[in-house]
Amino acid sequence: MPTALITGITGQDGSYLTELLLGKGYQVVGMVRRSSTVTLERLEHIQDDIIITQGDLHDQSSMVALIEEFKPDEVYNLAAQSFVPTSWSQPLLTAEATGLGVTRILEAIRLVNPKIKFYQASSSEMFGKVMEVPQRESTPFYPRSPYGVAKVYGHWITVNYRESFDMFAASGILFNHESPRRGLEFVTRKITNTVAKIKLGQAKELRLGNLEAQRDWGFAGDYVEAMWMMLQHPHADSFVIGTGETHAVREFCELAFGYVGLNYQDYVIQDPRFYRPAEVDLLISDPTKATNELGWTTKTSFRTLVEMMVESDLKRLSKK
Ligand code: NAP
Ligand code: G4F
Numbered sequence: 001m002p003t004a005l006i007t008g009i010t011g012q013d014g015s016y017l018t019e020l021l022l023g024k025g026y027q028v029v030g031m032v033r034r035s036s037t038v039t040l041e042r043l044e045h046i047q048d049d050i051i052i053t054q055g056d057l058h059d060q061s062s063m064v065a066l067i068e069e070f071k072p073d074e075v076y077n078l079a080a081q082s083f084v085p086t087s088w089s090q091p092l093l094t095a096e097a098t099g100l101g102v103t104r105i106l107e108a109i110r111l112v113n114p115k116i117k118f119y120q121a122s123s124s125e126m127f128g129k130v131m132e133v134p135q136r137e138s139t140p141f142y143p144r145s146p147y148g149v150a151k152v153y154g155h156w157i158t159v160n161y162r163e164s165f166d167m168f169a170a171s172g173i174l175f176n177h178e179s180p181r182r183g184l185e186f187v188t189r190k191i192t193n194t195v196a197k198i199k200l201g202q203a204k205e206l207r208l209g210n211l212e213a214q215r216d217w218g219f220a221g222d223y224v225e226a227m228w229m230m231l232q233h234p235h236a237d238s239f240v241i242g243t244g245e246t247h248a249v250r251e252f253c254e255l256a257f258g259y260v261g262l263n264y265q266d267y268v269i270q271d272p273r274f275y276r277p278a279e280v281d282l283l284i285s286d287p288t289k290a291t292n293e294l295g296w297t298t299k300t301s302f303r304t305l306v307e308m309m310v311e312s313d314l315k316r317l318s319k320k
Contacts, residue, residue: 003027003070007057007105008078009050012181013121015042017076017224022049024228029070031055031063031079042181057101063108067116074231076119077105080151083185084125087147088277099150106161106169117168117231120158123151124175124216124242124283134286136240137173144278155238162236170230175216175242175285177223178305180312187249188217188309191256196313198267199260206267209274211250214282216242219300219308229294242285243298255306260314 004021008014009030018028028050032039040047051070055062057079067075080098081087087094102120109116127135128144143149155171162169182189187208197203218241226241250264257264290296300308 001025001027002073003029004074004076005029005031005066005070005072006076006078007031007055008080008121009052010039010042011078011082012042012179012183012220013078013177013224013227015181016179016221017078017227018043018046018050020224020228022046027051029053029066029072031066033057057097057104060104060108063105064112067108067112071113072116074117074119075105075109076121076227077102078121080121081147083183084145084147085276087145087150091146094146095150095153098147099153102154103157106157106167110161110165110167114165114167117236118158118161118170119227119231120154120169120171121227122155122158122171122173122238123148124173124240124285125280126152126155126173127283128280130282133282134244134284136286137238137289144280145276148280159238168231168236170233170236171238172227172230173238173240174223174226175218175240175283177218177220178309179220180309181220182309188252188306191253192306192309192313193317195256195260195262195310196317198262199314200317202317204267205269206253206264207269207271207274208249208253209271209276210279211253211268211270212248212281213279214246214248214284216244216246216283216285217252217302217305218243218298219305222299226290226294226296229296233294237293239290239294240285240287241290241296242287243302244285244287245302246282246284247302252306255303256310259307259310
C-alpha cells in the first residue's frame with residue numbers, strides 16, 4: 001500500500017485529493033497545523049480512514065520528523081496562505097508559508113529520502129498581468145500580488161530541486177478550481193452562499209468588488225486527479241491545468257442568481273472595499289500538454305459547477 005503525505009489536507013483540495021487517494025488504496029497521512037479549534041470539517045466523512053498528524057510549513061523540523069516517521073512514497077504540498085487579498089495585509093507571512101515553506105519541505109525530503117515524489121501546488125496567479133493568451137507552461141510569469149510572487153518562488157524552487165538534485169519534483173500550475181467545499185471568502189463561494197441566503201430570506205444583498213475580472217474556473221474534484229497523474233508520469237515536469245474557457249465574475253453572478261429565478265442586478269452592489277491594489281484581469285489556460293502527456297481533461301462544465309455550488313449551499317442553509 002503506497003503512502004501519501006498531504007500538507008493542507010484540511011483545505012478544499014486536500015479533502016478531494018484524500019478521497020481520490022483512498023479510492024486508489026493509498027494510506028493517507030495529513031499534516032495539520034496546531035489550532036485551538038477543530039479544522040477537520042471537510043474531512044469528517046473520512047476522518048477514520050486517515051492519519052492526522054501535526055506539523056507546520058513554518059517549522060522545518062516538524063516536516064523532517066513526519067517524513068522520517070511515515071516514510072511517504074509521495075508528498076503533495078497543498079498547504080499555503082492561499083487567499084490573495086490577505087497576501088497584501090500579511091505579505092511576510094505569505095512569503096514564509098506560500099514561498100519559503102516549499103523549500104522547507106523540499107529540504108526535508110532531500111535530507112530524509114530524495115526518492116520521494118513531490119507535488120507542488122503552483123498557481124495561475126503567477127501569470128498575473130498576462131504576457132500571452134491563453135497561458136501555457138512557457139508563458140512568462142508576471143505576478144500581481146504578494147501571493148503570486150510567493151508562488152513564483154515556490155514553482156522555481158521546485159524546478160530547481162528537480163534539476164539540481166534529480167528529485168521527482170512536479171509543479172502543477174492550476175487555474176482557479178472551485179466546489180461546494182471552497183472557502184467562503186473566495187468569490188465563487190461568496191456568490192453561491194449569498195444567493196442561497198437571499199433565496200431563503202436570510203440576506204438582502206451581495207457586496208462584491210470587480211465584476212469584470214475573468215477567470216478559468218473548473219471543478220476541484222477534477223483537478224486533484226491531475227495532481228496524482230503528474231506523480232505517475234515517467235518523469236517530473238510542470239503542467240498547466242485548466243478548462244481552456246474564461247468567464248467574468250459578472251457571468252458567474254448571472255448564472256447563480258438565474259438558477260434560483262432571480263436577477264443579479266437587483267442584489268449585487270459594487271463595493272470599493274473588495275477591489276484589489278493590483279488586479280489579475282484575465283486568466284485562460286491552454287492545457288494541451290496535460291491532455292497530450294497525462295491524458296487529463298476537465299469533466300465538469302462551468303454551468304454544472306455553478307449549479308452544483310448553489311444547490312449545495314441551498315441544501316446546507318435550509319437545514320439550519
Ligand atoms: P485552502 O482551502 O485555502 O487550503 C489551504 C490549506 O493550507 C489548509 O489546509 C490550511 O490549513 C493549510 N495551511 C495554511 N498555512 C499553513 C501552515 N503554515 N502550515 C500548515 N498548513 C497550512 O486552499 P485550496 O483551495 O485547497 O488550495 C490548495 C493549494 O493549491 C494551495 O497551495 C493554493 O495556494 C493552491 N492553488 C489553489 C487554487 C484554487 O483555485 N483553489 C489554484 C491554484 C493553486 P488550515 O485549515 O489550518 O487553515
Ligand atoms: O475568488 P478569488 O478570491 O480568487 P483569485 O484571486 O483568483 O485566487 C484564487 O485562484 C488562484 C488561481 O488563479 C489561486 F492560486 C488562489 O489561491 C485562489 O484560490 O477572486 C477571483 C476574482 C478576482 O479578480 C477578484 O478581484 O474575483 C474578483 N472579486 C470580485 N469581487 C472578488 C470579489 N473576489 C473576492 N474574493 N471577493 C469579492 O468580493
